[in-house]
Amino acid sequence: MQRPSTDRTDLNPTEAADAASLAVHTQDLAKRYGRTVALSGLTMSVRRAEVFGFLGPNGAGKTTAVKLLVGLALPTAGEGWVLGAPIGDLQTRRRLGYLPELFRYQGWMKAREVLGLHCELSGMARSEWKKEIALALDLVGLADRADDKVEGFSKGMQQRLGLGVALLGRPELVLLDEPTSALDPVGRHDVREIIRQLKARGTAVFLNSHLLSEVEQVCDRLAVVDHGRVIATGTMAQILGQDGAVRIRVTGLELVKRAALKTYGNLEDEGEWLTFRGLAQDRVPELVSEIVRQGGRVYAVEPRHETLEDRFLQLLKEQGD
């Protein structure tokens, strides 16, 4: 079984070394604001045409990482490449789409005009604008509000517009920073569909989110960051692992003997219920026999499928320990 990488990148060395073939590659990328370390050595890789989830608790450095990738902030140390070019490269930005976490567009403009401005700034041929704008408006469900001023839009509609702006010109890499933070369940569903469509047409998507269910549903690979560095990276299966968890209801087991069971897995003691994480399923009968041998009376054994949330919290806890 391939374990998730807890350091650097999970790609093979040849692949990771070839930054040109990757959508994103960073090597010890760091950012410091005065004395505050926002990012303390980020090393990760995103393949082309994959949906990459970037997870982490608040203040982990997720938005800082995205800002470094799109050139909004300058790194203090380390290196990074986006679509094969050093981060900040002007020409490469033609092939990027970006939805900021703090999304705001000119309120005095119509939605169509905002998209037109971004077509112009991205250097797109004028003959393409009309088609691209119509496509973007249609994709994000704003076709009927195209000629309304943005200042009249709800927050969710502005986020949809931002997504439309990010998708203009068929970018090769789209960076979405919390793209559903202002959306209702329908909007969230729509965004997941858009991400799947982007992947189908070969666009790499860098999804910065703390909505674990969202990441679980759409991402091919992901990285978990904490305190400005990657603490785990890999495919969803690698991150979740095939080891599950098991809950056992047991009585008559002394505290000392309970502690001795820690060799079977990460133990959470909730009185009558004991939860073992990271336990291979074929070791469950052995564990139950051991509990009985120690004088415990077993009333229930419940295997538990580990969710991304379980694994995420566990990773953060391990990091904290």
Next chain:
Amino acid sequence: MRVLTIARVTILEASRRKLLIALAGLTVVVVVLTSWGFSRLPTMKDVTPAEVRLAASQLTILVAFMFSGVLALGSTLVAAPSIASDIESGIALAILPRPIRRSEVLMGKWLGLGLLVTLYAGGSGLLELFGIWLGTGYLPPNPVAALAFVAAEGIVLMTLALLLSTRLAPMTGGVIALVLFFVGWIGGIALAIGQVFDNATIKNIGVGSRLLIPTDGLWHGAIYYLEPADILSAARAAGRARAGNPFFADAPLTIWYILWVIAWLLVLLLLANWSFARRDL
């Protein structure tokens, strides 16, 4: 030409936010009222044409001072938030990852605001002078040069506010620019007093303030071209009696001072570009 795109958007924003229509409306009201006031001068009892000309020339300078004040305050209020509020609101976060240099965004804003300042100075100034001419038959000796200096004063203050806008909140940058503007004005008065009483210390303070903040220097450049030659010589003859008069200029600006102002503008623009380029967003 992304600089032109940003300049166009800057002007369009001023138009859509009704700044242009508000300024145009207020200017028309002010011009109509002042022109009516000027037209009353020749109708006053026992007034001679020479007296009308004297009064019209001095009142023209006062009206020009009002317009230059409006222009200075307006330039600051429009430029101080130009970069800062785009950063605060998040608009800049969507624009800057596009294939556009930060210097192009900054220079586009400067160009757009510069055009607005010039348009206002030229438009309102010419309209006002036309109204004065209709009312009194008086025209200052070189209205175009005077208006060019008034516009330059606005551009200087706008550039200063734009530089502050790359680092400071709109309110802070605006307040600092305005304080410097008024300090420069007082510095100009100090220079005039220092010159009349030949006091080296006060003169140096005045010269220093005029070099650091060239708005008052440019204002005096404008005044000179609004003063008829006979009034200029009469004022010169008054000697110490005119000490500290902020509405009098003894001589035109030297070419060296004009070159200094151009260099000052270039340095501030370089600083603004450097500051914006290095700012983490």
